[in-house]
Amino acid sequence: MLWMTAGESHGPALVGVIEGLPAGIEVQSSDISSALARRRLGAGRGSRQKFEKDELEILAGIRHGVTIGSPIALVIRNSEWPKWTKVMSPDPVDPADLLIDAGTGDEREISRNKKLTRPRPGHADLVGMMKYGFDDARPVLERASARETATRVALGEVAARFLDQAAGIQLVSHVVRVGSVEVPEGTDQPWPGDVTALDEDPARCFDAATSEEMQNEIRRATKDGDTLGGVVEVLAYGMPPGLGSYISGRTKLDARLAQSLMSIQAVKGVEVGDGFTTAARRGSEAHDEIVVREGRIVRKTNRAGGTEGGMSNGEVLRVRAAIKPISTVPRALSTIDTVTGEESTAIHQRSDTSAVVPAAVIAEAMVALTLAEALLDKTGGDSVAEVRRNLAAYLASRPVTMS
Numbered sequence: 001m002l003w004m005t006a007g008e009s010h011g012p013a014l015v016g017v018i019e020g021l022p023a024g025i026e027v028q029s030s031d032i033s034s035a036l037a038r039r040r041l042g043a044g045r046g047s048r049q050k051f052e053k054d055e056l057e058i059l060a061g062i063r064h065g066v067t068i069g070s071p072i073a074l075v076i077r078n079s080e081w082p083k084w085t086k087v088m089s090p091d092p093v094d095p096a097d098l099l100i101d102a103g104t105g106d107e108r109e110i111s112r113n114k115k116l117t118r119p120r121p122g123h124a125d126l127v128g129m130m131k132y133g134f135d136d137a138r139p140v141l142e143r144a145s146a147r148e149t150a151t152r153v154a155l156g157e158v159a160a161r162f163l164d165q166a167a168g169i170q171l172v173s174h175v176v177r178v179g180s181v182e183v184p185e186g187t188d189q190p191w192p193g194d195v196t197a198l199d200e201d202p203a204r205c206f207d208a209a210t211s212e213e214m215q216n217e218i219r220r221a222t223k224d225g226d227t228l229g230g231v232v233e234v235l236a237y238g239m240p241p242g243l244g245s246y247i248s249g250r251t252k253l254d255a256r257l258a259q260s261l262m263s264i265q266a267v268k269g270v271e272v273g274d275g276f277t278t279a280a281r282r283g284s285e286a287h288d289e290i291v292v293r294e295g296r297i298v299r300k301t302n303r304a305g306g307t308e309g310g311m312s313n314g315e316v317l318r319v320r321a322a323i324k325p326i327s328t329v330p331r332a333l334s335t336i337d338t339v340t341g342e343e344s345t346a347i348h349q350r351s352d353t354s355a356v357v358p359a360a361v362i363a364e365a366m367v368a369l370t371l372a373e374a375l376l377d378k379t380g381g382d383s384v385a386e387v388r389r390n391l392a393a394y395l396a397s398r399p400v401t402m403s
């Protein structure tokens, strides 16, 4: 399976292509649009989310609501584009047009068109300018921006539907920390049946009291001109054992999940199962003892988070990602002006206060894409029906106590 995205944050559109998903996945434009809407939800988002629409068009690979096995191509138009036609024009623009809005003197348009020379610490601005030889951070931030994750969520929705329809794997994402506010230890884990409630919660948190505290934490940070990070968790229910493999670094499921989660903008840590807590435990309290219950091999606990030896072990998959605070801090951090070399304060434009809530939905999409690839590696199959048959045959071929 292969997928890629293209597109700039304020360009005309984002584009996504995925090749290698089988025929027979039931998915419609409205399903993908709903997934895109989930990514826009949540406390801490900036003003752009309020007025921008994700205008989706499926260009290839799906016919009458069913995938046909060919590459799926889709476009998400940026409804912001009309304001950016000059500054992001693919064709050359008269420099005079970039500095002054023809006739209106609109301050916002003038500032949109100015070169950005006060790079934000924590964003891609400074190193991107050095690496690509730009005297302006604009071309850097346009692609570094997490606007790109809209495409990942769109492609991830097709992958999630494949996982559910072919293997009964269902994903749940939620927020477990915002800044200093954390879900209390011992709080129940959400189930697939809880997804609607999570989608409706502004903090995407399963614990109502903690959600309130998280929203207050975000309100306080916004008021203080500051930003916040946090931690999100993705759970996958219905995992068959044996996705991924110990045979090489490339094939290990935990390594692939870490790479895909770390590839999300602002993610600075990934944990599988109890990860960092496990490091502090003794072996006798770190692992998941094996027992047979009702003829099935199961674990007494799930500290490993559903993987052993780079393979799914049949327990619920549980991964977390740590999101750093947004680097466009309204209080403006110290930086330099790259033209004069003098001390200055970083660019500040409208921005999110916290990306934690959307990051949960994006992490879910990345897990879906990773698991879809791992499932196909295991089963092969050109249609959903064939994947189902192959998976059933594999599961039936294992020792009877494991079925």
Ligand SMILES: Cc1cc2nc3c(=O)[nH]c(=O)nc-3n(C[C@H](O)[C@H](O)[C@H](O)COP(=O)(O)O)c2cc1C
Pocket (backbone or CB within 6 Å): 046, 122, 123, 124, 144, 145, 146, 149, 264, 265, 266, 267, 324, 326, 327, 328, 350, 351, 352, 353, 355, 358, 359, 362
């Ligand atoms: C959903 C989402 C929204 C984001 N929104 C902003 C934002 O409004 N302003 C900002 O400075 N960074 C934002 N970020 C983070 C930057 O994209 C990210 O910090 C930057 O690309 C540098 O990459 P790095 O943090 O992975 O090193 C967002 C990230 C995500 C996942």
Ligand SMILES: C=C(O[C@@H]1CC(C(=O)O)=C[C@@H](OP(=O)(O)O)[C@H]1O)C(=O)O
Pocket (backbone or CB within 6 Å): 009, 046, 048, 049, 144, 145, 146, 147, 150, 265, 349, 350, 351, 352
């Ligand atoms: C547009 C999205 O997120 C953007 C991600 C982002 C960044 O620097 O990552 C910066 C902001 O862009 P702008 O400065 O144009 O408001 C966010 O709004 C989106 O998620 O759809």
